[in-house]
Amino acid sequence: MANSPVKKIIITGFMGSGKSSVAKALAELLNYRVIDLDEVIESAAGRSPAAIIQEDGEARFRELERQALTSSMEDNGKQVLALGGGTWILKANRDQIQQHGAVSVWLDAPFDLCWKRIAGAVDQRPLAPDENTAFKLFSKRTSCYELADLRVAVTELKSAEEIAAEIARTLAKRTT
Ligand code: S3P
Numbered sequence: 001m002a003n004s005p006v007k008k009i010i011i012t013g014f015m016g017s018g019k020s021s022v023a024k025a026l027a028e029l030l031n032y033r034v035i036d037l038d039e040v041i042e043s044a045a046g047r048s049p050a051a052i053i054q055e056d057g058e059a060r061f062r063e064l065e066r067q068a069l070t071s072s073m074e075d076n077g078k079q080v081l082a083l084g085g086g087t088w089i090l091k092a093n094r095d096q097i098q099q100h101g102a103v104s105v106w107l108d109a110p111f112d113l114c115w116k117r118i119a120g121a122v123d124q125r126p127l128a129p130d131e132n133t134a135f136k137l138f139s140k141r142t143s144c145y146e147l148a149d150l151r152v153a154v155t156e157l158k159s160a161e162e163i164a165a166e167i168a169r170t171l172a173k174r175t176t
Pocket of ligand 1: 038086
């Protein structure tokens, strides 16, 4: 018997792996709503994730992130949700995502590509202030990202649209 198409698709991966652009491209392709968790946090708090981490600390940011995840998960429509780079690392968040029957997709980008994008971005990433700190965090988190349902290899040459199409093809195979 064929399964019905998945309603919630979660995009995870390290900072700079391309979560927001891939989520947007995938949502367009599937005609789903796109949600960016960092944007949900920012509009609820009136401050960027970077400002919250710098002013109130990472622990407070994680609380707000958890609340934003809960409200996004309670939305029953079809959605592609781009997480922040640390959301998936917390077991409670992963459990919540699984309980809602979401399919998780890990954008597996090499560290050099992530760092190039982090270093060149306008957005601040207080948890990755320099290459060495970023690399340590990247190495520490990889085993958690591996727990996602699907893995997609990201390279500099693949566009967000190509990656989204690859995810859509894999999802279609799972649901037919
Ligand atoms: C974080 C990643 C950021 C943002 C915050 C914390 C992390 O999102 O949520 O700065 O812990 O990796 P991006 O992955 O979109 O940069």
